[in-house]
Each structure stands twice: as C-alpha cells, then as structure tokens.
Amino acid sequence: MATSQADVPGWALDALTGVYDPCCREKGISVVDMGLLRSITVTGTHARVELMLTSGWCPFATHLLGEIEDAMVAHPAVDSCTVDVVWDEAWTTDRLSASAVRKLRFLPDPASVPDREAYVAAHRPQSEEVHR
Amino acid sequence: MIGDAFVFDGVAHPFNFTEKNVYDRAGEMFRQHLYAFHQVLTPDTEPKLSAEQYLKDWTPADIQDMVFEHSDTDMLVAMPLPLTDLFRDGLSPWEDCAELASRDPERIIFWGSVNPLEGRRALDLMERQVGEFGAKAFKFYNVRYDYGAPFPWRMDDPRVAFPVFEKAQELGVNLIGVHKGLPLGPQPIEATQTWDMDGAAAAFPDINFVIFHVGLPFLDETCWQLIRHPNLYASIAATINFIVRSPRTFAETLGKLLFWCGEDKIIYGSEAPIFQPQWALRAFQDFSIPQDLVDGYGYPQLTDQAKRKILGDNLLRLHGMDVDATRERLGRPPTRGIPAN
Numbered sequence: 001m002a003t004s005q006a007d008v009p010g011w012a013l014d015a016l017t018g019v020y021d022p023c024c025r026e027k028g029i030s031v032v033d034m035g036l037l038r039s040i041t042v043t044g045t046h047a048r049v050e051l052m053l054t055s056g057w058c059p060f061a062t063h064l065l066g067e068i069e070d071a072m073v074a075h076p077a078v079d080s081c082t083v084d085v086v087w088d089e090a091w092t093t094d095r096l097s098a099s100a101v102r103k104l105r106f107l108p109d110p111a112s113v114p115d116r117e118a119y120v121a122a123h124r125p126q127s128e129e130v131h132r
Numbered sequence: 133m134i135g136d137a138f139v140f141d142g143v144a145h146p147f148n149f150t151e152k153n154v155y156d157r158a159g160e161m162f163r164q165h166l167y168a169f170h171q172v173l174t175p176d177t178e179p180k181l182s183a184e185q186y187l188k189d190w191t192p193a194d195i196q197d198m199v200f201e202h203s204d205t206d207m208l209v210a211m212p213l214p215l216t217d218l219f220r221d222g223l224s225p226w227e228d229c230a231e232l233a234s235r236d237p238e239r240i241i242f243w244g245s246v247n248p249l250e251g252r253r254a255l256d257l258m259e260r261q262v263g264e265f266g267a268k269a270f271k272f273y274n275v276r277y278d279y280g281a282p283f284p285w286r287m288d289d290p291r292v293a294f295p296v297f298e299k300a301q302e303l304g305v306n307l308i309g310v311h312k313g314l315p316l317g318p319q320p321i322e323a324t325q326t327w328d329m330d331g332a333a334a335a336f337p338d339i340n341f342v343i344f345h346v347g348l349p350f351l352d353e354t355c356w357q358l359i360r361h362p363n364l365y366a367s368i369a370a371t372i373n374f375i376v377r378s379p380r381t382f383a384e385t386l387g388k389l390l391f392w393c394g395e396d397k398i399i400y401g402s403e404a405p406i407f408q409p410q411w412a413l414r415a416f417q418d419f420s421i422p423q424d425l426v427d428g429y430g431y432p433q434l435t436d437q438a439k440r441k442i443l444g445d446n447l448l449r450l451h452g453m454d455v456d457a458t459r460e461r462l463g464r465p466p467t468r469g470i471p472a473n
Contacts, residue, residue: 022321023350026322
C-alpha cells in the first residue's frame with residue numbers, strides 16, 4: 001500500500017478502517033485497504049484528509065466524504081475535518097493493501113506478461129476450454 | 133474530423149435537468165452530481181456553464197448544436213437514459229433521442245432502449261423503435277427504477293435478457309450497449325459489475341456488446357472479459373473526460389485496455405452535454421501514454437492509428453459502415469494514404 005505511516009497517523013488509520021470503499025463494502029475492503037488516503041494532517045483540532053478516488057465518477061463520493069469526516073471527528077483529538085478529493089495524482093492498484101489485492105486484483109502488470117496470448121490461454125476458465 | 137481522424141461520438145443524451153423533472157432527493161443528487169463533474173473535469177481554460185445554464189432542459193437542437201457546431205465531431209449516437217424513478221421523463225427519454233436523430237439522419241444514429249423486465253411490452257417497443265424510428269442498436273441499463281426501488285437484472289439471465297437479445301436479432305440489430313460501473317444514483321453495486329457479460333457474449337456470439345464506461349472502477353474484470361470474447365467492446369465515454377484534469381488516471385485506464393484488449397475494441401463517446409466534446413477530443417488527439425508508464429508497466433503507446441480507430445473507425449465498423457464509404461458520403465477525405473502509424 002502506497003499510503004505510509006508518515007502520510008497518515010496511525011490513530012487515523014485505525015479510525016478509518018471501519019469506513020468502506022462504496023464499491024467494495026460487500027468484500028469488507030476499507031478506504032485504508034483500498035489506498036484511497038493520500039494524506040491526513042491535523043492542525044490543532046482540525047483534520048484535513050486528502051482522498052483519492054478509484055474512478056472519480058463515483059456518485060457515492062459525497063456520502064463517502066461524510067463517512068470519513070464522521071469517523072475522524074469521532075476521535076477525541078479532532079473537532080472538525082475537511083475531506084478533499086485529489087485530482088493531481090491517479091489512484092492505481094499499487095495502492096491496494098495485500099489483503100485487498102487478494103480480493104480484487106487478478107490481472108498482472110503488462111510488463112510482467114511476456115506473451116499476452118499465452119497468459120490468456122493459461123488462465124482461461126476450464127469451462128470455456130470445453131466449448132473452444 | 134480532428135486531424136485525420138473521423139470522429140463518431142458514441143453517446144450523447146438530451147438531458148432534462150430541470151428541477152420540475154426531478155422526483156426526489158436521489159434525482160436531485162444525481163443532477164447535481166453531473167453538474168459537479170462538469171465543473172470539476174472541464175479544464176480551467178475552457179468555458180464552464182453556470183448552474184442556470186447547465187441544469188436546464190437540453191433540447192435535441194441544443195445537443196446537435198453543441199456536438200456539430202462546436203466540435204470536430206462527424207457522427208453521433210443519440211442515446212436514451214431511463215432513470216424513471218429519479219426523473220419524471222427518465223432524464224433522457226428515447227423519444228427525444230429519436231427526434232435528435234431525425235434532425236440529421238445522415239450523421240446521427242438512434243439507439244433504442246427498453247426495460248427488459250416488462251416482457252412482451254419491451255419487445256413490442258423494440259419493434260416500434262426499430263420499425264418506426266430507425267433504431268440501429270439498443271442500450272440497456274442493468275438497474276431499473278420503475279417501481280420505487282431499484283430492480284437489478286443480469287445480461288446473462290435467460291428469462292429477462294435473452295428475449296430482448298433474440299428480438300434484437302430478429303429485427304436485424306446486432307449491436308447492444310450496456311451501462312456498467314459508475315452507479316447511476318443509489319444502485320446495488322453488484323449489478324453494475326461486468327460478471328454477467330461472459331454469459332451474454334457466449335450465448336449470443338453474433339451480437340456485439342459494448343460495455344460503457346469500461347465498467348469502471350472494475351477495470352480488471354472488464355479487460356479479462358474483453359480479452360476472451362471477440363464480441364465484447366469497451367466505451368471510454370466519461371472516462372476520457374479525465375484526460376486533462378487527471379491525465380495519469382486516464383493513461384492507466386487506456387494503457388491497460390490497449391495492452392489487454394487492443395485498439396480495435398475501444399470506442400469514444402463524449403457524454404454531451406455533460407461535457408462540451410471539443411476539449412477532450414483535442415486533448416486525446418495530442419495525448420500519449422507517459423513514457424514511465426510505458427517503460428514501467430509495459431503499456432503500449434497510443435499511436436495515431438489507434439486514435440483513428442478509437443475516435444470513430446471502430447464504431448463505424450460496429451454499425452456495419454465502411455470507413456471510407458462513410459467518409460466519402462459525408463464529404464471527408466479518405467483514409468487511403470494515411471500511414472498505418
């Protein structure tokens with residue numbers, strides 16, 4: 001996961017592990033495991049969260065911002081919180097935690113696939129082989 | 133045309149964004165959400181519409197003017213959006229799309245849309261949309277909102293989906309689009325994923341299916357299906373509008389598609405009037421995959437040939453239109469003589 005402890009205080013990670021990515025709630029993947037948090041800074045009692053979106057089109061984004069804000073202000077050291085969506089950096093699958101990768105990712109980076117056709121043939125579901 | 137590329141825009145909707153068209157809070161949130169994306173993703177160097185200018189009833193004439201008079205678009209698909217529990221007319225009713233197409237049938241193609249859950253009524257409407265209004269394809273939405281609650285259905289459901297596919301074939305239509313990813317309001321997420329496309333593509337190998345919005349954010353799933361089924365395609369409508377504001381996001385998506393699925397399976401769409409088409413077209417014409425992504429991730433570079441296919445040639449082919457014949461019909465220069473890359 002690209003999000004580092006330097007970028008996000010540990011207590012904030014704990015606070016946000018119960019906030020789920022809207023598209024992965026049924027898989028139990030939080031915004032932390034999705035790597036959606038770029039940074040969290042706390043100035044006095046005000047927290048600022050920088051949030052990356054996987055697609056940027058998510059209509060649940062507004063709801064998600066509210067959930068993150070609620071989770072942050074529930075911490076005794078935080079009275080207020082703003083959540084800003086990041087546009088200058090793309091979310092990539094590099095940001096997924098190991099557990100999220102296991103649940104979500106199944107295509108490797110092209111650079112690690114020397115022969116695409118061979119990869120597809122090797123990973124094609126057996127049920128399709130019967131019909132080929 | 134932009135450069136030497138023929139531009140066939142795969143999706144525009146005559147939206148009725150007026151407040152009186154909104155049923156409830158979900159509809160209000162949806163129209164405000166689209167306006168927010170207009171504001172956020174339109175580059176700062178381009179005109180952005182005020183809420184008053186944007187949240188209006190976009191007439192077919194408005195769309196025609198925006199797309200053809202203010203961009204380098206050559207042809208257009210007029211596409212319905214039936215959010216009939218959020219908006220009184222569904223937001224972009226098929227009748228308005230048919231009217232849009234009728235204003236310039238040489239350049240505007242009407243795609244019909246029905247609710248497969250309506251059974252016989254849906255099949256009858258398909259006949260009407262093709263027979264009376266010239267629909268050349270159909271667009272489906274896997275979550276319908278017709279009864280006060282979301283009703284999901286699957287593209288691989290033999291009882292719900294297959295009858296409309298069979299009817300399409302009977303009517304001579306072999307092109308079907310489906311909205312995937314990007315939930316349209318408070319939808320059950322699982323219905324927006326693409327896992328049902330395997331069954332649809334395998335059961336109807338003579339129908340070409342276009343997965344709109346690349347199924348984002350479920351890109352790996354979509355790529356894996358496009359690799360394995362020759363009759364699956366991906367539309368980058370809405371995705372392309374990240375090209376200026378978040379170019380690496382767009383490059384990641386396009387790079388994966390180019391590697392796994394290839395340039396023959398990617399289709400452009402503007403989503404007008406959410407966005408004025410020209411700025412994204414211009415940015416795409418100038419776009420290249422950042423070299424560190426090519427070197428580090430192994431993404432193919434976006435070539436001029438790939439741009440031509442994505443911007444228009446692929447969609448022409450899916451409509452059964454010869455690229456050069458269409459260029460000639462519309463008075464555009466032929467592709468002959470254009471280097472392959």
